[in-house]
Ligand SMILES: Cc1cc2nc3c(=O)[nH]c(=O)nc-3n(C[C@H](O)[C@H](O)[C@H](O)COP(=O)(O)OP(=O)(O)OC[C@H]3O[C@@H](n4cnc5c(N)ncnc54)[C@H](O)[C@@H]3O)c2cc1C
């Protein structure tokens with residue numbers, strides 16, 4: 001596809017996160033598309049600048065400290081101390097190159113960057129600072145923002161972006177929420193020695209994960225000193241001489257910092273969606289199975305979508321690269337998501353992919369569920385990291401269709417089996433895969 005009309009671009013992206021830039025890079029590499037991208041903030045969006053990359057950089061010393069604790073007296077003497085300020089400084093150092101590097105590769109692939117806040121004017125036009133940019137197709141990839149609590153004193157609450165820039169270690173931290181961000185940041189802070197209150201809205205956390213594993217994770221956080229309180233509804237925040245009081249239906253929690261981790265809402269306001277007729281609600285922009293909105297020339301991708309798969313970086317990448325194939329006429333098929341893995345980067349981690357344990361247990365006529373204790377896995381014993389459980393799910397013909405694990409290496413374990421599920425590798429063919437030994441992938445394959 002090339003410009004065949006009076007529009008300036010073939011494709012104009014609104015936003016430059018993974019929901020946009022991976023697809024734009026691939027489209028630009030084809031060489032015959034005119035592409036523009038509008039970004040109001042840092043190029044690369046949430047994940048590189050204030051999401052996954054920043055978070056995992058902060059988690060590195062956390063994992064290392066747990067590993068050193070496990071190896072005490074087994075070749076390691078002394079428990080390292082996390083230097084909070086230095087950890088945050090290192091996180092900033094490793095992510096600061098990302099927006100520049102992403103913009104450089106976009107430009108090298110022919111993408112024209114337009115810096116500023118964009119708003120739709122009509123089905124083919126985005127206005128930025130008074131200038132109109134036109135395109136055959138527009139992709140809305142504006143991401144999501146932190147959910148605000150509507151309580152008195154909400155202005156004293158901090159969000160995940162603030163946490164990732166918090167250079168002074170809180171003595172006591174209160175976290176509201178029980179999703180990914182709440183438990184991951186609780187794990188980071190508690191390991192560094194901060195006293196953490198983790199306030200769950202319900203009687204559990206991480207509701208999309210296998211609950212016995214979540215209960216085990218919460219118990220391990222309690223063992224590290226985290227004060228977990230269930231069924232909490234926040235009511236008001238008050239500033240005190242030493243910090244803040246969070247008043248709730250379960251009493252008052254005093255701490256020097258409060259993290260509001262109650263979810264993220266799609267960025268749909270002030271984009272001109274109503275004016276142009278793009279349908280959306282509080283769950284996000286509505287699209288058909290080709291990621292096309294109610295306005296045929298406008299598509300949407302990433303966290304801003306109303307979608308059933310997780311609001312994750314890999315799903316945003318998958319959507320933006322699907323759109324590239326669609327625009328390049330390399331496919332006309334509906335989007336079909338592969339099995340989407342997800343991990344909670346706590347210590348221990350929980351990760352899962354494919355058919356869930358609950359689904360499998362509800363349908364014993366279709367699935368076989370195999371539970372494995374990892375205590376005896378030799379490689380993990382050598383790492384002294386053999387506390388954990390894995391559950392593998394097979395269909396009646398013996399094909400692997402799902403897996404979930406809790407362990408310090410659950411992310412690596414689940415990552416190692418994805419092709420078996422996605423490519424429907426039969427039990428015999430699995431023997432054709434030679435793994436590296438000894439590694440987590442060889443240990444994991446032993447359980448299949
Ligand atoms: C703390 C945190 C940790 C996370 N950890 C993980 C993880 O470990 N693994 C994982 O898979 N996912 C993780 N995620 C989720 C992941 O970051 C998102 O799913 C992903 O970044 C979504 O990409 P996106 O392109 O849809 O949106 P974004 O990356 O948010 O990009 C949207 C962009 O659009 C821009 N924009 C918005 N409106 C306009 C406008 N009108 N004009 C111009 N520009 C505009 C914004 O400035 C932004 O740059 C995490 C998220 C957070 C917040």
Ligand SMILES: NC(=O)c1ccc[n+]([C@@H]2O[C@H](COP(=O)([O-])OP(=O)(O)OC[C@H]3O[C@@H](n4cnc5c(N)ncnc54)[C@H](O)[C@@H]3O)[C@@H](O)[C@H]2O)c1
Nearest residue numbers: 177178179180181182201261262263264311312343344345
């Ligand atoms: N490891 C990862 O893949 C990862 C890590 C971090 C974030 N993310 C993504 O970032 C997004 C945001 O993560 P999150 O953890 O903020 O959201 P989430 O939706 O996972 O969790 C929100 C939590 O807030 C609670 N909550 C909602 N309203 C509340 C209220 N009024 N009072 C108290 N608690 C309330 C919910 O019960 C839930 O536990 C998600 O889309 C997630 O997919 C992913």
